[in-house]
Amino acid sequence: MLVSFVTEAQKSDAEADAVANLLGIQKKEAVKKLIHVEAKDSAAFWKVYDDYQKDNQKTIKDRIQLYEGTANSYSNLTPKIADSLATKYFFNRESQEKMLEDYYKKIKTATNAVTAFEFYQAETFLLTQIRAHIMQQIPTYGELMNAKK
DSSP states (O other), rough: OOOHHHHHHHHHHEEEEEEEEHHHHHHHHHHHHHHOOOHHHHHHHHHHHHHHHHHHHHHHHHHHHHHHHHHHGGGGGGGHHHHHHHHHHHHHHHHHHHHHHHHOOOHHHOOOOHHHHHHHHHHHHHHHHHEEEEEESSOOOOHHHHOOO
16 A cells, blocks of 8 residues: 555656646746847846746645645545645745745846846746636635535
């Protein structure tokens, strides 16, 4: 049974890695359309942005696994599990916001404040869109309970 659990966890990790990588590639293409980077700042911006994407992989992977864990916990949701999930969501959101702030500063130093602000706007927009799309695929616990009535 432990081997089965470990295998499933590894499969889930690999799937989360694959989704995180795909999201990163798609996001970069979207960012190219949302941000106007001056030619003189282009190399510096994209180097820092690529670093951001690499550093952000763990946060993305953790969020994907959190969504999966949320959906899987609905069948036996207890107050303790609900509190644990909420705490993990808060931590994940705080980690994402801290990373955005850190990379805003790095991009501002490497380019300028306008480009850094565009980065912040684009990332916030895309993260909001991605989260909303994923959350629309997962019913809330309340929706699930109301549907059972």
